[in-house]
Amino acid sequence: MAHGWEGAVLKLMRGKDYAFTVTGAEQVTDRYRRVHLTDGGLLRAVPPHPTMWVRLWFARDGKPHQRAYTLVDPDPATGTFSLEFALHDGVASDWARTAVPGDTIEATVQGTGFHHPEPAPERLLVVGDPASLPGVNSLLDAFPDTPATIWFETPHVTDRVLPLRLDADRHDLRLVERIDNGGHLLKQVRAELPAVLGDPEKAYAWAATDAATTRALATYLRREAGLPRRRVHALGYWRADA
Ligand SMILES: Cc1cc2nc3c(=O)[nH]c(=O)nc-3n(C[C@H](O)[C@H](O)[C@H](O)COP(=O)(O)OP(=O)(O)OC[C@H]3O[C@@H](n4cnc5c(N)ncnc54)[C@H](O)[C@@H]3O)c2cc1C
Structure with a gap:
């Protein structure tokens, strides 16, 4: 998918593109859904850190829409993680509601990070x-x-x-x-x-x-x-x- 100007800007800022593939999904509650994915090489290239998130690209009406989602249990050894979606109106929620094994979604990694507070918090x-x-x-x-x-x-x-x-x-x-x-x-x-x-x-x-x-x-x-x-x-x- 061409990512439009937002994608071009992220590329210039060294964003990296990956394609994730859905391997399964669970409805956790009526308004919360967990989707399991393979990482397209992401976790070998970018070791996970706490609260790590990615920018996912969703298509609607022929236009790309970027939304941020957090990696759940990223595992570099198996190249897998899950995503959890709070469901409401929206292009990301709509994608998650119908995600089935074999679906793919593109992602850019840019902007995520975590600084361990020093001294360690009490x-x-x-x-x-x-x-x-x-x-x-x-x-x-x-x-x-x-x-x-x-x-x-x-x-x-x-x-x-x-x-x-x-x-x-x-x-x-x-x-x-x-x-x-x-x-x-x-x-x-x-x-x-x-x-x-x-x-x-x-x-x-x-x-x-x-x-x-x-x-x-x-x-x-x-x-x-x-x-x-x-x-x-x-x-x-x-x-x-x-
Ligand atoms: C760093 C980061 C990490 C994030 N990680 C996650 C994550 O792991 N899981 C997750 O579910 N969300 C996460 N989010 C939030 C998610 O990116 C937004 O909720 C996003 O707007 C959802 O896109 P959408 O296309 O479904 O809805 P949009 O098209 O953005 O919005 C459609 C409508 O839904 C409303 N809306 C949007 N989000 C919410 C919400 N959370 N609750 C109620 N109404 C809402 C809007 O006001 C609008 O009316 C994260 C955001 C950031 C910045």
């Missing part, structure tokens, strides 16, 4: 939602001994049973209904975070929900909660309609 403060669940799980896997408080926004009732990789001894999960376009989540984090924060220099916050809420969370974490900029990773994962 506590993780994680804010996510179904779109960032793969990122949240990969982050928790990357810190197998670190306590974490996780605020997980649930737009739909079945999101409450999504497979968070929790360890009851270390992880404290707060499920938060999506109300007021993320305003309720922000309120709850502001109300509850100070009690679990500890030394802001030794905490590490990772937030990825809709863009506007994530921006507000980042501002709160840095300006009010007092976490240094380098101890906050905040990236909007999707845009809510106005």
